[in-house]
Amino acid sequence: MQTLESYLADGIQRDREDIAAIERALLETCATIVATFDADSKTWPYEIRAIETAKGADSHSTVTMMIRAIDLLGGSEHKGTTRPAYPFKIGTEDRKKLKVARTSAFNALAASLTNKRQQRGNGKAPIITRSGTYGRNDPLTLSFLAEVLLATSDGAVSLTGDAQVIAEQLTKIDPITEFSGFFDFDKKGSDSKPVINAFVPLLVVRSAKAFQQPFGLTATYLRYFESTLHDQLSYSSIPDSRFDPAELIFSLEGMLRLSEQTIDVRLFDRVLDVLEQSQQTSAHWRPSKPFLRTEKGLVLFPISVEAANSLLWCCESLDDERFHGRSERYISLFRRFWNWLAARRVSLPSGMQRVSGWHSDHVADLDSIQLWNTAQVVGFLLGYRRSLHNHIARTTLRLSRFNVRKPEAGSQSWSSRTRDMQHSLRTVAAAPDDDDAELRETFEPVTSLGSYFETYRKIEGEFLVPWLDQKPRSYSMLLYGPPGTGKTTVAENLADALGFPLITITVSDFLAGGGGEVEARAKMMFEVLQAQANVVILFDEIDELVLDRSSTRHGQQDTVFKFMTPGMLTKLNDLRRAKRSIFIMATNYAYRIDPAIRRTGRIDENYLLLPPDSDSRQRMIKQFLRSAVKEKTIPDGHELGPAQLDKDRKWESLTKASFFLGYKDIEAAVARVMRQKEDKRTRAELERELLGWGRTTTLRLYNTAFNETDDRDAIVREFFPLVEMATREGEALHKGKSPALDNSDMLKADGKTGKAPFASDDEMNSLASKFVKERSPDYERE
Numbered sequence: 169m170q171t172l173e174s175y176l177a178d179g180i181q182r183d184r185e186d187i188a189a190i191e192r193a194l195l196e197t198c199a200t201i202v203a204t205f206d207a208d209s210k211t212w213p214y215e216i217r218a219i220e221t222a223k224g225a226d227s228h229s230t231v232t233m234m235i236r237a238i239d240l241l242g243g244s245e246h247k248g249t250t251r252p253a254y255p256f257k258i259g260t261e262d263r264k265k266l267k268v269a270r271t272s273a274f275n276a277l278a279a280s281l282t283n284k285r286q287q288r289g290n291g292k293a294p295i296i297t298r299s300g301t302y303g304r305n306d307p308l309t310l311s312f313l314a315e316v317l318l319a320t321s322d323g324a325v326s327l328t329g330d331a332q333v334i335a336e337q338l339t340k341i342d343p344i345t346e347f348s349g350f351f352d353f354d355k356k357g358s359d360s361k362p363v364i365n366a367f368v369p370l371l372v373v374r375s376a377k378a379f380q381q382p383f384g385l386t387a388t389y390l391r392y393f394e395s396t397l398h399d400q401l402s403y404s405s406i407p408d409s410r411f412d413p414a415e416l417i418f419s420l421e422g423m424l425r426l427s428e429q430t431i432d433v434r435l436f437d438r439v440l441d442v443l444e445q446s447q448q449t450s451a452h453w454r455p456s457k458p459f460l461r462t463e464k465g466l467v468l469f470p471i472s473v474e475a476a477n478s479l480l481w482c483c484e485s486l487d488d489e490r491f492h493g494r495s496e497r498y499i500s501l502f503r504r505f506w507n508w509l510a511a512r513r514v515s516l517p518s519g520m521q522r523v524s525g526w527h528s529d530h531v532a533d534l535d536s537i538q539l540w541n542t543a544q545v546v547g548f549l550l551g552y553r554r555s556l557h558n559h560i561a562r563t564t565l566r567l568s569r570f571n572v573r574k575p576e577a578g579s580q581s582w583s584s585r586t587r588d589m590q591h592s593l594r595t596v597a598a599a600p601d602d603d604d605a606e607l608r609e610t611f612e613p614v615t616s617l618g619s620y621f622e623t624y625r626k627i628e629g630e631f632l633v634p635w636l637d638q639k640p641r642s643y644s645m646l647l648y649g650p651p652g653t654g655k656t657t658v659a660e661n662l663a664d665a666l667g668f669p670l671i672t673i674t675v676s677d678f679l680a681g682g683g684g685e686v687e688a689r690a691k692m693m694f695e696v697l698q699a700q701a702n703v704v705i706l707f708d709e710i711d712e713l714v715l716d717r718s719s720t721r722h723g724q725q726d727t728v729f730k731f732m733t734p735g736m737l738t739k740l741n742d743l744r745r746a747k748r749s750i751f752i753m754a755t756n757y758a759y760r761i762d763p764a765i766r767r768t769g770r771i772d773e774n775y776l777l778l779p780p781d782s783d784s785r786q787r788m789i790k791q792f793l794r795s796a797v798k799e800k801t802i803p804d805g806h807e808l809g810p811a812q813l814d815k816d817r818k819w820e821s822l823t824k825a826s827f828f829l830g831y832k833d834i835e836a837a838v839a840r841v842m843r844q845k846e847d848k849r850t851r852a853e854l855e856r857e858l859l860g861w862g863r864t865t866t867l868r869l870y871n872t873a874f875n876e877t878d879d880r881d882a883i884v885r886e887f888f889p890l891v892e893m894a895t896r897e898g899e900a901l902h903k904g905k906s907p908a909l910d911n912s913d914m915l916k917a918d919g920k921t922g923k924a925p926f927a928s929d930d931e932m933n934s935l936a937s938k939f940v941k942e943r944s945p946d947y948e949r950e
Contacts, residue, residue, distance in 0.1 A: 172567035172692055180564070183556045186503065190553045191256070193513070193524075197546055198241060198262050200523040201234065204539060205269040210276035216523060216537040218516045228297045230540045231277050232312035237543035238270045239319045240550050252638075253701035253748065254557040256550060274320060278327055285330070293334040295352075296327070301460075301468065303353040303360070305334045307371035314378040335375040339383055343369040343392045351460070360468075365459035366396045366418040367470045370478070373425050386426055393422035394430065397439075404442045413446045414455035414475035421478045424485050433490050440497050443479070447501060451508035452476075454529050472529045473544045476505050480551035484558075492566070495559050502552045509545065557701070564696040570677065573670040575663055581605040582624075582632060582665045589636040595667040611661060613653065616781040616896065617889060618944020623647075623775045627662060630773055631750060635666055642772040644744050644751050646765075648758035649777035649886060650865035652830035655754040656708065658777065662750070663704040671697070672706045678713065687735060694739040701748040708754050714765050733762050740770045759873060759882035766882075776886050779830055779865045782823040782897050788831055789822055792838040801842045807851050808841075818851060824900040825858040827893075828865045828908050837861050859900060863908040867894065871913035874925040884939065891936035896949060 170179075204212055211231045242263065243255045258266070286295040297309045310331060317328045341349040348362045350372065362368070369389060376383055383389070397419035403411035420439055423430045446453060453475040458467035483491075483498045514537050515524040525542035527533060565572065577597040581587040587605045590596045596603055612624040619625070627645070634640045647655045656672075663670040673693070681689040690713075697705055713732045743751060753771065755761060766774060780788065790810045796802050797809050805812060813819055826834055837857045841849055870887045874880065894901075894909055901909050914925045914932065926932040941947055 170567065172564065172696070175563060175567055176692060176695060180560055183499075183560050186506065187553055187556050189510070190506070190549050190556075193510070194241070194256060194546065194549055194553075195258070195262075196524050197542060197549075198258055198266060199521075200525050200537075200542070201238065201241075201539075202262065202265045202269060203518060203521055203523050205273070207272070210272045212273075212539050214538060214540060215527075216516060216518055216525070216539065218535045227299065227540075228277065228281070229299055229302065229306075229309040229312070230543075231273055232309055232316050233540050233543040235270055235273055235277070235316045236312050236319075237546040238266050239316065240547055242266065242270075254554055256553070274316070274324075278324060281327055281330075293337045294330055296330050296334070301360075303351045305338075305352055307338060307350055307368055307375065310334055310338070311371040311374045311378075314375045318378060331375075332379050332381065335372070335379055336381055338372045339376050339381065339385060341372070342385065342388055343372075344388070359462050359464075360460045361462065363458050363461055363467075365457050365470070366393060366415045366422060367455075367474070368459050369393070370418045370422045370425075373422055377425055383426065390423060390426050390430065393419045393426070397423065401438060401442060404445070410457070411446075412455055412457045413443060413453035414470055414472065414478075415457055416442065417453065417475045417478045417482070418470075421482050424482055428485070431486065433494075436486060436491060436494065440494065440501070443501055444497070447504055451504045452529060453479075453505075469530055471541060471544070472505075473509070473526075473541065473548050476502070477544065477547050477551060480548065480555065483555065484551070487558075492562055495555075495562060499555060499559050502555060505548075506552055509548070557699070561699045561701065564699050565671070568693065568696045569680075570696070571672040571674075573660065573663070573672070575667045575669060578607060578661075578664050580607050580610075582628060582661070583608045586628065586632060586636060586665065589633075590665060593636070593667050595665055607661065607665070610787070611654070611657065613780040613784050614778045614889075614893075615783060617778075617892065617940050618947030620944040620947075621776065621778060621889060621940075623658070623777050624661075626773070626775060627658065632662060632665055635750070640747070643747055643749070644740075644771050645753070645773045645775055646758060646761070646771045647752050647754045647775050647777055649756070650779060650869060650890070651756050652833060652864040653777045653779050654831055655752075655777055656706065657831070659704055659706040659752050659754070662752075666702075666704070666750075668702050668704050668750075670704045670706060671700065672708055673697075673710065674708050675710055675712060678710075686732065690732070690735065690739065694743060697751075698743055698746045698748070703749045705743075705749055705751040706754060707751065709756065710753070711755050711757055711760050714753075714761050733765075737762070737764055737770070740765060744770050744772075756869075757873075758886060759877055759879055763879065763882070774885075776889065778889055778893065779828050781893065782827075785826045785829070785834065786819050786823045788834045789819075789826065789838065792835055796838070796842050802849060806849070808849060808854060813851075821855050821900075822851070822858065824897065825855045826861075827897050827901055828863045829858065829861055830865070833861055833864070834858070859904060859906075863906070865890070866908040867891065867911045868907060868913075871911070874914070875918055875920075884935075888936040888939040891932060892940045892949070895933055895936070 201212075204216060206212065211227070212234050214227065214230055241256060241258060243252045281296045284296070284298065288294060293305060295304045297306065297313065298304050299306055299309060302308055313331055314335065317324050317331060338350065347364045347368070350368050351360070351362050353360055369392060373383070373389065397416060400411060400416035400419065403409040404416070416439065420431070443453065452472040454472045455470040455475065458469045460468040479498070480502070509526065512526060512529070513524055514527065514534060515522050516535065516537055523537065525537035525539065526545045527536045527538040528541050531538070575595065577595055580598055580603050581590045581596050582605070584605045587600070587603060591600055591603070608624045608628055612622055614621050630642050631645070634642070647658060649655065659670055677693060678686050678690055714736050715733060753761075753765075758766065758774070765771065793808055793813070794810050797804060797806070802808055807813075807816070826837075829837070838854065841854045841857050844853070867890060870883065873883045873887070877883070898909055911929075911932070915928065917924045926935075937949060
């Protein structure tokens with residue numbers, strides 16, 4: 169049975185070695201793309217040979233493939249997609265050179281397509297692409313052109329419109345009875361004849377899906393792909409039959425793109441069985457069935473890397489728990505294919521330097537590099553690298569047995585600022601017209617102390633919006649404040665808005681291997697966490713592992729955690745530098761955490777989460793009472809009905825009575841009153857229940873804090889806002905002499921120093937008001 173220890177000791181090393189080798193090959197390929205770009209013709213040659221000078225080729229298909237390869241290397245994606253989890257890093261100079269080549273090549277391509285555009289009547293799409301091999305408006309060029317246009321921010325609007333029209337017309341061709349209609353050859357210029365192959369209809373589907381166009385013949389295409397897939401599965405068991413592993417893969421992708429529900433685990437397993445069997449005789453899946461031929465016997469096949477890229481897409485699309493157990497199988501398939509590719513890589517002199525790349529598997533020429541083929545190999549290398557990273561992340565997370573919460577689509581967007589981005593990522597369940605976009609407003613605990621203390625608003629600006637926009641700048645935060653203020657809820661809301669899983673780490677995770685293995689366990693845990701990407705990690709109340717080493721509490725600590733702080737500094741620093749995830753350290757006592765952890769570099773932002781103010785508490789009470797009316801626990805006109813409370817203007821006594829209570833406390837108090845007899849379901853009873861409810865947020869929590877550490881600033885950052893809130897809203901608790909507001913010990917001299925934290929209540933209140941005002945200039949005490 170595989171364990172986390174065994175995988176980290178052995179399996180992960182093999183995966184990382186492949187990643188390192190792939191990245192070296194990609195960097196050399198980047199240099200080749202730059203070196204072979206013809207600045208005069210603003211394109212790339214079809215082929216580079218050792219004894220010939222390569223010239224730019226007038227080929228729309230080749231240039232679109234090369235531009236697409238540059239986009240993939242640079243991590244360019246369409247709007248509305250998740251940030252790439254494991255972006256490939258290119259040096260600054262190479263990135264600049266690739267960008268120049270990309271811009272120049274695209275501008276030349278757009279000009280060529282526009283200048284040679286030929287309008288046609290009878291409702292036919294205009295002719296924009298031409299190829300001596302594929303004809304006019306061919307599906308192959310169009311599939312790459314669609315991706316290139318969508319990754320281009322400007323200057324391609326009219327061209328995109330033409331391409332969409334062409335894609336739409338191609339989707340109306342029946343792949344069974346009208347296959348020849350996919351190709352439009354000039355009758356005088358070519359004697360090529362189409363051969364039915366799933367590769368061509370798949371290209372049409374890719375183009376239409378890229379443009380998000382409706383697909384009128386979905387059922388017809390599905391029947392075609394399904395029939396072809398099952399034919400190939402049958403052929404696979406017949407020796408010397410017409411089995412073509414590439415067409416099997418193309419049919420699988422076609423079915424998935426049109427309807428994910430058509431592929432279940434059993435069918436996917438069967439496909440993997442056949443492909444594994446096929447690799448026993450050959451590492452690649454070289455197509456044996458052409459899609460174009462001539463009467464003289466010349467034929468044009470898909471190439472094996474196109475099949476590999478198709479399979480990669482399928483495996484990444486089947487990314488749910490049903491298929492996770494298959495990752496080891498398909499990673500083995502791709503590893504074998506990668507080893508075959510690596511052995512076929514060609515290196516040739518070109519001018520003053522050497523270039524490297526690949527040629528078609530149908531051509532055995534050691535003195536040839538075909539750039540159109542190399543461009544497609546780039547797609548495979550990036551995809552296999554990404555699959556390896558995902559495999560490492562998924563395997564380590566599964567073996568770690570951490571608490572993982574799946575993202576849930578919210579009932580509304582975080583705010584109007586994030587609405588469009590969240591709907592693009594589908595992290596909102598409500599339809600756009602029904603989306604109130606008020607999650608931030610609903611959960612923001614405090615607005616009465618000014619903008620500085622609006623934690624949800626600050627998290628939106630520093631974390632949510634940049635991550636949604638794929639331009640993150642912050643990766644870690646310290647979330648602190650009294651118990652019960654909703655720190656876990658913040659983490660859940662942020663993860664849901666981004667569509668990220670939430671991994672929660674507690675002290676018990678560090679103790680899973682026993683007290684004597686805490687450091688070794690911590691090392692493994694952080695190796696797992698560094699492997700994750702596009703996740704939110706919540707370190708929940710792990711104060712004992714990161715105590716301030718100068719504090720009294722640390723000196724008195726006699727547990728296995730006493731010497732953990734230095735090691736945790738390094739581990740948190742490495743996790744932050746990975747820049748793959750957001751991690752949150754949540755604590756009730758920020759002043760107990762070592763200052764080296766709190767400072768910028770490991771923690772990007774520090775956010776205080778306060779108990780809800782009067783407006784927030786009224787909103788919560790109203791929400792719970794509205795639910796009671798909806799569930800008919802109380803009638804509409806009841807004195808506790810929100811409408812009646814609004815009419816009678818009786819909210820103030822309830823909001824005052826609920827001071828220093830959190831969401832869960834208020835919910836429980838209202839529920840208790842609703843469970844009582846009808847004559848006890850009164851406003852006065854709810855007020856008494858709220859007033860008498862035990863507080864987890866109290867000023868007494870800080871009575872001993874000033875004696876624990878010399879870092880007074882760390883204490884007052886959370887203490888003074890609470891004091892100011894108590895001055896503003898704590899009238900009911902003051903009158904009832906609630907222990908929650910007891911701060912008498914802070915006016916007493918310490919036995920060792922002979923000094924009290926504060927000389928008087930007036931001094932404490934004055935300092936608290938000044939503290940809040942300095943941070944929120946817009947704040948005015950009522």
